[in-house]
Amino acid sequence: MGDQDLSKESGAEHTITARDVVVRFGSIVALDNFSIQVPKGIVGLLGPNGAGKSTFIKTVLGLVSFESGEVRISGMDPRTDVMAIRDRVGYMPEHDCLVDTMTGLELVTYFGRLSGMTKEDSIPRSHEVLDFVGLGEERYRPTSTYSTGMKQRVKLAQAIVHDPEILFLDEPTNGMDPLGREEMLELISRIAASNKSILVSSHILQDMEKVCQHVVIINNGRAITQGPMSALLDQGRDRKRIQVRGDHQALLRFAEQLGRSYQVISVSEEFGQMTIVLVNSGPSAALLELAKAHGVQVRSYVPDKLTLEGAFIRSVKEGA
Amino acid sequence: MGLDPIGYKPWDGQRTEHGRRFLVVAESILRHKLRAKWFLAMLIIGTFLVHVMPLFILSMMPHKELEAEVMRDQMGGGLYFIFEVILVALVCSDLISEDMRSNSFILYVSRAMGVKGYLLGKWTGAMVTIGLFTLLPPLVLAIAVTATQSGSDYLGSLAVIGQTLIAGIWSAALLIPIGLAVSSLTRKRTYASVGTFMFFFGMMLVSGIFTGLSQDWSLLDPSQVLYQSHTVIYGLELTDSVNKALLGAMAFLLTVPPMALVYYRIMRKEAGK
Numbered sequence: 001m002g003d004q005d006l007s008k009e010s011g012a013e014h015t016i017t018a019r020d021v022v023v024r025f026g027s028i029v030a031l032d033n034f035s036i037q038v039p040k041g042i043v044g045l046l047g048p049n050g051a052g053k054s055t056f057i058k059t060v061l062g063l064v065s066f067e068s069g070e071v072r073i074s075g076m077d078p079r080t081d082v083m084a085i086r087d088r089v090g091y092m093p094e095h096d097c098l099v100d101t102m103t104g105l106e107l108v109t110y111f112g113r114l115s116g117m118t119k120e121d122s123i124p125r126s127h128e129v130l131d132f133v134g135l136g137e138e139r140y141r142p143t144s145t146y147s148t149g150m151k152q153r154v155k156l157a158q159a160i161v162h163d164p165e166i167l168f169l170d171e172p173t174n175g176m177d178p179l180g181r182e183e184m185l186e187l188i189s190r191i192a193a194s195n196k197s198i199l200v201s202s203h204i205l206q207d208m209e210k211v212c213q214h215v216v217i218i219n220n221g222r223a224i225t226q227g228p229m230s231a232l233l234d235q236g237r238d239r240k241r242i243q244v245r246g247d248h249q250a251l252l253r254f255a256e257q258l259g260r261s262y263q264v265i266s267v268s269e270e271f272g273q274m275t276i277v278l279v280n281s282g283p284s285a286a287l288l289e290l291a292k293a294h295g296v297q298v299r300s301y302v303p304d305k306l307t308l309e310g311a312f313i314r315s316v317k318e319g320a
Numbered sequence: 321m322g323l324d325p326i327g328y329k330p331w332d333g334q335r336t337e338h339g340r341r342f343l344v345v346a347e348s349i350l351r352h353k354l355r356a357k358w359f360l361a362m363l364i365i366g367t368f369l370v371h372v373m374p375l376f377i378l379s380m381m382p383h384k385e386l387e388a389e390v391m392r393d394q395m396g397g398g399l400y401f402i403f404e405v406i407l408v409a410l411v412c413s414d415l416i417s418e419d420m421r422s423n424s425f426i427l428y429v430s431r432a433m434g435v436k437g438y439l440l441g442k443w444t445g446a447m448v449t450i451g452l453f454t455l456l457p458p459l460v461l462a463i464a465v466t467a468t469q470s471g472s473d474y475l476g477s478l479a480v481i482g483q484t485l486i487a488g489i490w491s492a493a494l495l496i497p498i499g500l501a502v503s504s505l506t507r508k509r510t511y512a513s514v515g516t517f518m519f520f521f522g523m524m525l526v527s528g529i530f531t532g533l534s535q536d537w538s539l540l541d542p543s544q545v546l547y548q549s550h551t552v553i554y555g556l557e558l559t560d561s562v563n564k565a566l567l568g569a570m571a572f573l574l575t576v577p578p579m580a581l582v583y584y585r586i587m588r589k590e591a592g593k
């Protein structure tokens with residue numbers, strides 16, 4: 001299957017564009033003619049482990065050089081304007097990366113200054129962002145004493161302290177409890193409200209479905225699906241799931257007949273019960289008549305809502 | 321914890337120049353080290369033993385001017401070298417190793433400073449911190465001796481003060497790269513600290529064993545490299561037994577390859593290979 005672009009608004013403002021980017025590490029092709037367009041708002045960067053998500057982020061940050069292709073970040077080239085780009089980008093890495101000996105406040109202030117803030121600016125700004133992420137008096141404790149949730153908050157605070165235009169969040173809810181996860185997603189939504197591009201990479205697809213307006217699915221170094229979340233999920237608008245019971249031969253004949261009349265997506269049979277996912281935008285009467293004619297009993301007939309998880313698995317399988 | 325119902329506020333201040341941001345790293349190192357008890361203790365003891373006592377003795381002894389030879393011997397003594405090695409081992413031990421262990425240096429290099437800025441910041445921080453021992457007290461000593469001289473050749477003394485400035489910077493610059501290189505090879509600051517000390521100690525031992533065969537082997541001893549290079553800085557004559565090419569080669573080997581190693585280690589780490 002070719003790469004799928006669900007985006008219809010070709011004139012949309014894109015903060016990151018990559019065209020036919022190739023990145024190699026020796027004989028390994030990490031990004032293979034990778035093309036992507038990232039609009040403003042929250043964009044989910046999804047893909048299995050080793051798909052090329054981190055390589056793409058490092059390429060944008062100018063930490064990894066690409067062999068061919070073109071990358072533009074707010075109109076700038078990471079090969080020539082790397083410093084200017086890094087001033088405009090905030091990065092929250094996935095793994096533990098906090099300086100143990102510093103307090104949360106010291107750390108955020110320090111990295112704010114490294115991002116170009118003066119000492120006079122960075123101290124009040126650090127308090128402001130630590131208030132924003134919900135870190136109270138704990139900010140005066142060394143980060144080595146923090147829980148996972150606190151560490152995630154400080155990592156987010158250091159990424160936004162210099163008010164970047166583009167934010168890369170790598171597994172922002174990793175290791176957080178359900179309440180903490182909700183709060184982190186709320187924070188991401190609040191940041192996005194100030195007209196920023198936020199690229200979120202996560203394996204927790206329920207979280208992605210909640211906050212992302214746009215989605216990019218990566219596999220084997222290629223962007224296999226990209227577009228608005230609504231368009232991706234809308235692909236399953238007319239999908240229906242029918243469960244029928246009956247004689248094995250009758251079930252097979254029914255499924256065969258359905259395949260002739262409708263677009264059947266999947267058929268599975270277990271313990272005398274067959275589950276069929278099909279596309280049907282018309283009324284259900286004809287289908288129920290068909291079941292009756294074949295002597296099978298319809299146990300349920302419900303819309304089969306396409307979730308992000310389903311879309312992700314389907315894209316990865318089809319793209320493999 | 322919980323969230324306050326506050327929205328995200330943008331920041332619209334002026335950014336500092338890219339080229340100056342390494343100074344933030346250097347400043348942070350200095351501040352951090354000045355809070356470290358062991359470093360402070362060694363700095364105070366070393367300064368007192370190596371610089372303060374000679375300051376009183378040299379100032380009170382009758383002298384016409386500040387002599388280059390006196391300052392060379394002051395900054396090339398065994399005690400001076402031992403304390404410098406201890407301080408380099410203490411200061412450099414965690415500069416790279418801690419960042420390796422905590423993975424924090426992705427936060428540095430993803431900012432507008434890059435690997436070179438990061439390394440320059442670490443090096444500058446170490447230089448300034450070690451300079452508290454190798455530069456500041458010798459300068460104070462040199463100024464004190466000049467201020468109490470009986471002769472009128474203040475220009476000559478001023479020249480020696482200038483040479484002391486260079487010698488102080490060079491003292492730190494010669495030993496710090498090894499400290500940083502050892503720190504980049506391990507994730508434990510204790511290993512880095514002991515490793516740095518043992519490197520210099522080991523070089524001295526090997527040099528001592530082979531010097532009987534040829535005088536050239538003496539330059540394997542970093543304290544000898546320091547002493548002889550100070551002789552050059554102070555404009556004094558090297559003895560015939562010192563091979564100038566070998567001295568230059570040793571000075572190069574102690575400074576450039578270790579920094580290249582640190583750079584290589586960081587680049588490898590950054591690329592995640």
